[in-house]
Amino acid sequence: MRILLLGGTKDSINIIKFIKKNYDAYILTTTTTEYGAKLAKEGGSDDIIARPLPKDELIEIITKNHYDILIDATHPFAEHITQTSASIAKELKLTYFRFERPAINLENIDTSHVHYVNSFVEAGELIACRFNQKNVLHFAGANTMEDVLKNASVETFYPRILKVESSLEKCKSLGINPTHIIPMTGAANVEENMELIEKYNAGVIITKESGKIGGVIDKIEAANAKNIEVIMIQRPEIKNINKKDMISNTDELDVKLKNFLKKIDRI
Template structure:
């Protein structure tokens, strides 16, 4: 079984490990960064590509190397690549699976400090209107900073990012003080988030609705402990995907793979 895996997330690493332990499979994992590719290699991927691929290159690789299935395990907010991957699988008539981490279950969580918006531009506007004198912890990745900073001062902005060259260059371009950059090595615990809130005297946290694996609950509970606000950007809806092609855990993935092969 030859698997073309769109990765770069913790979910994708778990998928690699699971498949290698349970199937006779060759896995090629593509990520947009060298950091992501190193994690994929450590997870057991047989081959990796560490840069974004345009649609025609993905089609060429899948066709030339005769991959059997395309699995999309990119971030829930990477809507463009998810739309593209679904269209590629349809065009090539190969099996397709979208691994979609479950939406965060907030049923037993105090959400009184939570503000939900539809975009990072909207998040910036909320901060400008309601928290314009506040320090802001940005826990949503380097690629989303620019939209927030359309309305928020860089002097009040503290991003937690993977310190790779591309992310550092984005910070420099946006005039973010290097001393404001918080190195990221994975999802932070509640206690680590509390330490960051205290260290940077923050009144607001920005996060994506990236599921429990993305640390959303720990961010909300840390904010509740310090009585500050969390602005959460809700997931984009991707209408191009058939619901039957979506799995949300390894058990569901296993059942689909067994059906396919």
């Protein structure tokens, strides 16, 4: 099998490892950052492309290199690439799977400090309206900072980001104080989040609803322990995706790949 994997997430690394362990497959992984590409290569991907790819270039890669399967394992908030990948698969009549990270179950979690919004612009508006005197820990990635700062003050803004050139340049262009930048080395646990809250005297955490693997519960529990607020951006609803193409774990992926191979054998 020749597989084109749209990656850049922890989920995509797990998918690479699973496929390489259980199947005879060649995998090309695309990511938007060098860091994501490095992790994909370490995970076992045969080749990598470390930059955003427009639709026409993705189509060219697929058709010229005769890929059999397109797997979208991008972030739950990467709405545009998911819609693009689904449309490409439909156009090329290509086998397609969308790995959708399971949503978190907060039934047994105290969510009294959680404020739900639908976008990062709304998050900034809420901060400006209700929490404008509080220091803000931004745990939602460098690409979302600009929307928050359309309304929130940069003076009280502390982003936790990967210290890569592109992210640091975004901080600089937005006027973020270099001493406010928190280097990210992976998802933090409850204790580490509590330490950051104390260190930066934070009153608000911004996070995406990015599932258990994104450390959302640890952020909420740290906020509860320190009696501060959490602004959670809810996942966008991805339209035009056939539910039969959705998977949420490697067991479901295994079934899909086996069915694909059976189909090929019958041809």
